[in-house]
Amino acid sequence: MNDSDILTNPHPVYAAWRAEGPVRRVQLPSGEEVWMVTGYHVARAALTDGRLSKAPRDQDSYSDAGNAINRHMLSADPPDHTRLRRLVAAAFTTRRVEELRPRIEGIADALLDEMRGSDRVDLISAYAFPLPVQVICLLLGIPPAERDTFRAWSGTIAAGIDPTGEITGEDLRTTVEEFIAYLRGLIAHRHAHPGDDLLSALVSARDDEDRLSADELTSMAFLLLAAGHETTMNLIGNGVYLLLLRDRRQWERLRADRALLPAAIEEFLRYESPVELSTGRVATEDFTLGGQRIRAGDIVMVNLLAANRDPAHFESPDELIVERPRNPHVAFGHGIHHCLGAPLARVEGLVAFDKLLTGVPGLTLAVDPGELSWRPTTLMRSLRSLPVRTT
Known part of the structure; x- marks a missing residue:
């Protein structure tokens, strides 16, 4: 099996790895060697093991750009993680998510109206990407007109950033620096002109006398923007791909019985998980995991x-x-780093599929399945495009 085959269908390779044991040594495309956990029970144990640190190994040597995008809760251990998550959770509430539902439905309706104007469209570009991006931009108070620039930045960063969070390569560094400059400008504007949005809430978020530092604010905005759309985009794209390609009968079942949708969303998350790999964890001491000796x-x-x-x-x-x-499933992780945005992703997924099943019931693939390709990213499981016919 060549690299292209593995990218298209990695599951036979992962099954073979699991058969040999739940943990093995592998080399990433970047050339770095890591321990890869493929077994479910060991995965859950690793995701909660305090001997595996989320703080990057060389954070003290980070560039200014590296610090500006890595001072968030996904790259921190307790007590820093506890502090950061508490400050962010105070602004990212269930109430905000539920209040967004009518807006999410309105965005989905508008996107479907545009889709129905063309016989053939790319579902990723026309629906799976703009829906969560418009939602996260709405949540953070970012003008929708800037979403295409944001997508270019986000795609470059998702494809190029390494598992430790450091930035390598001039093109990637330039992209990250442009993104950071944009975020800092937004934050400065919210300091001067706060609004009723999540970014303003983050700027003003306090816990007694504690608040987010400048790098922490930039990093959290970066994390929310990047993670806030990638997971949902992949959930929608991968789910539609599965329904139209794997078993059209399941599409018809969901059309007939929307009560199945919540369970279907969970199954899409499990079966073709939007996030393929967790970001790296660094062993702080020698110990055994899944039968393998892990070194500090x-x-x-x-x-x-x-x-x-x-x-x-x-x-x-x-x-x-x-x-x-x-x-x-562990599609959103497990333990203290379980995705804070999981409720929003689920609501977006439910709305996205409900609207698709109602608005374009005759949706079909517009190309031979063999023409579909997957983005060559280390962390995400994501189609490059999904051409469909709406009638």
Whole structure:
């Protein structure tokens, strides 16, 4: 199997790795060697193991740009993580998510109106990307007109940033610096002119006398913008791909019974997980994980996609079952780093599929399945495009 085949369908490779053991040494495309966790139970253990640090190994040597995008809760351990998450959670409430639902529905309706004006469209560009981007821009108070520039930045960063969070390569560094300058400008504007948006809430967020530093604010805005659309974009794109390509009968079942949608969303998250790999964790001491001796300083990465197909935990893991009754997947992680935006991603996914099933019930693939390709990113599981016909 060549690299292209693995990118298209990595599951046979991951199954072979799991058969040899839940943890193995692998070399990333960047050339760095890491320990890769592919078994479900070991994955959950690794995601909560205090001996695996989320703080980057060489954070003190980071460039200014590196510090400006890595001082967030995903790259921190307690007590820093606890402090950062508490400050952000105070602004990112369930109430905000529910209040957004009518706006999400309005965005989806408008995008579908545009789609129906063309017989053939790329579902990623026309729907799966702009829906969550418009939502996160609305949440953070960013003008929708700037979303295309943001997508170019985000795509470059997602494809190029390494598992430790450091920035390598001049093109990537330039992109990150442009993004940071933009975010700092937004933050400065919110300091002077606060509004009713999440970024303003982050700027003013306090816990007693504690508040986010300048780098922490920039990093959190960066994390929310990048992570706030990538997961949902991939959830929508991968889910539609599965329904139209794998089993059209499931599409018809969901059209007939929308009560199945919540379980179907969870199954899309499990079956073709939007985030393939967790960001790296660094061992702080020698210990044994899944039968392998991990040394202090080693990087451990959890393969969420592989863990979610582990037959030791999931019955018929390679079968897409939209009404799967029990589905404790790890698509959003596990433990203290479980995705804070998971409720928003789920609401966006439910609205996106409900509107698609209603608005374009005859949706079909517009190309041969063999023409579809996946983005060559280290962390994400994402189609480059998904051409469809709306009638």
